[in-house]
Amino acid sequence: MTIKEELAQRASAVENFLEQCLHDRHIPNRLLAAMEYSLLAGGKRLRPVLTLSFAGMLGGDEAKVMPFAASLECIHTYSLIHDDLPAMDDDDLRRGRPSNHKQFDEATAILAGDGLLTEAFVLMAESSLKGGLPADRVLRAVSVLAAAAGAGGMVGGQAVDMEFTGRTDVPLDELLAMNAMKTGALFTEACECGAVLAGAPEADVDNAREFGRSVGVAFQIMDDVLDVVGDTKTLGKPAGSDEAMGKTTYPSLVGLEQSKELADACIQEALDRISTYNGREKEFLVGLSRYIVDRVC
Amino acid sequence: MTIKEELAQRASAVENFLEQCLHDRHIPNRLLAAMEYSLLAGGKRLRPVLTLSFAGMLGGDEAKVMPFAASLECIHTYSLIHDDLPAMDDDDLRRGRPSNHKQFDEATAILAGDGLLTEAFVLMAESSLKGGLPADRVLRAVSVLAAAAGAGGMVGGQAVDMEFTGRTDVPLDELLAMNAMKTGALFTEACECGAVLAGAPEADVDNAREFGRSVGVAFQIMDDVLDVVGDTKTLGKPAGSDEAMGKTTYPSLVGLEQSKELADACIQEALDRISTYNGREKEFLVGLSRYIVDRVC
DSSP: OOOHHHHHHHHHHHHHHHHHHHTOOOOHHHHHHHHHHHHOOOOOHHOOOOOOOHHHHHTTOOOHHHHHHHHHHHHHHHHHHHHSSTTOOOOEEEEEEHHHHHHSOOOHHHHHHHHHHHHHHHHHHHHHHTOOHHHHHHHHHHHHHHHHTTTTTTTHHHHHHHHHOSSSSSOHHHHHHHHHIIIIIHHHHHHHHHHHHTTHHHHHHHHHHHHHHHHHHHHHHHHHHHHHHSSSSHHHHTTTTHHTOOOOOHHHHHHHHHHHHHHHHHHHHHHHHHOOOHHHHHHHHHHHHHHHOOOOO | OOOHHHHHHHHHHHHHHHHHHHHTTOHHHHHHHHHHHHHHHOOOOOOHHHHHHHHTTTTTOOHHHHHHHHHHHHHHHHHHHHHHTTTTTTTTEEEEOOHHHHHSSHHHHHHHOOOOOOHHHHHHHHHHHTTTTOOHHHHHHHHHHHHSSTTHHHHHHHHHHHTTOOOOOOOOOHHHHHHHIIIIIHHHHHHHHHHHHHTHHHHHHHHHHHHHHHHHHHHHHHHHHHHHOOOOOHTSOOOHHHHHHOOHHHHHHHHHHHHHHHHHHHHHHHHHHHHTTSHHHHHHHHHHHHHHOOOOO
16 A cells, blocks of 8 residues: 555545534534535545554554544634635635635635634544543643644734735745744644643653654645646646745745755654654654655645 | 622633733734734623632632633634624624724734634633643533534524524524524533533532523623614614614514513523522622623623
8 A cells, every 4th residue: 555545544534533523513504514515625634644643653542532633624624714715815726626715605614614613622622521531631632732723823823924925035934933833833733632642751742743843844845845836736726826926935935946855854854753663653654754745736 | 899890890800811811822913912902802701700600609719710711701702803804794893992803904803813712722721731620620611612612502603693684584483592502602601611610510510501591691682682772882883783784683573672571581590590509609690690681781
């Protein structure tokens, strides 16, 4: 099985969970349709897969971690819906389909995002209350994940990204700092939460967190690279949209070649963090790391 | 001290906490300003005050419950910011000042709301991790509060409210059901969470929840009544805005007099739920309940 096939298989397990997780919540029909339109629109499910893989590698029970892992995908999906809004990036297309506010309407898209973000915390709590994970572990994971998703993390990164738009003089360190918040924080906590939920020793939690941090930077750099070298069909969104919006990106700052080298260096840092582990999950994480810099979409 | 003065004093204690709670979060300046613009814009702080009062009445430590109580105000504030957006109710005024998206911009207002909602969960987790409340109690409270704030509760209620706008044929039971989600769910859980965090027996948790449910309905009815009989200066928003937007309200359905009677009946149900308790907090809750139907703003 190639790493792409293995990732797809694991993503499929996450999707099976996502497909049923909203159905006993008494959500009004149209709102539920809007939430599921984006939540079940495909995607690589990298964040929940990372959570599950770290939990598994460090002795956790993957089945018990699933609701928590799924919550990361709810948070990621809400951020995409809100980022696409006319007041934000004003994107009409997402994963090859109309973005949420084009398919429904702006009010529904805002509420679908709000609903998915809030639902994420229901799922996290349920991983303990129904799933049996210890409450103290789950609460610690809730704390770091919420901080990463919030105004000091992902939400703050999007705010800074909006301020950067139209500026051509953003220096590399500021771009890295913005991406560390906007994209990196959720990758970081996807990995850290897997370790925390497994009840791993602090040294392993540190390794998981730093692995996630490095992979998150590499992922964002490659996203910028693919926006330049990819085509609209493969990307599921218009290629070249960063340049069209006047966004400072890694390729626009340091060129394609050096961007790729920067991503490779990040992945090497990530691999160093997990070099002492063994087994199937470790091998998967190694393959996944390489896939992130070699992928074409 | 009148009940209004006592409420103001308790609200002030909540505000002292809210004023510092975002300051160590590394939030980008403009986003922080937008979040605090709405979070510190005054208001009665009814939801956190209810949480603290129920916790106190049922033997909990109010100081330890404060971060959790404050999280309810973050959630309430985020909902106001998003509800005011042009795509939603398109309100230019809130508490006598420009609404968030008028003072800042739409993108910042969306992100300020997202940030406050997420920050609420950081605060909840901290009430255990830093504040010392037992993790299992906090996690149970997180679960019911998130469910109440989400797509099956407050967010879903706003979605249904949007669908109702322009319809003049909404029956009373559907209006009650919508308001139970949009406004009632947060009042319900403000009270229930106070009891849960105090470690109260299930019978007390039930009483707290049902008290909150009844008070929430009464509060919404009186909000509709005040929109008709209040003036713009006292309300801090344009009077008569419900009618201008073609919203079905209690007064438009059953008239002012019967609306007031309905609210009184709800308050009586609430008072019945706490009749067997004693002490200062019980007296405060009785006074607060009466104030909710007698207030002028």
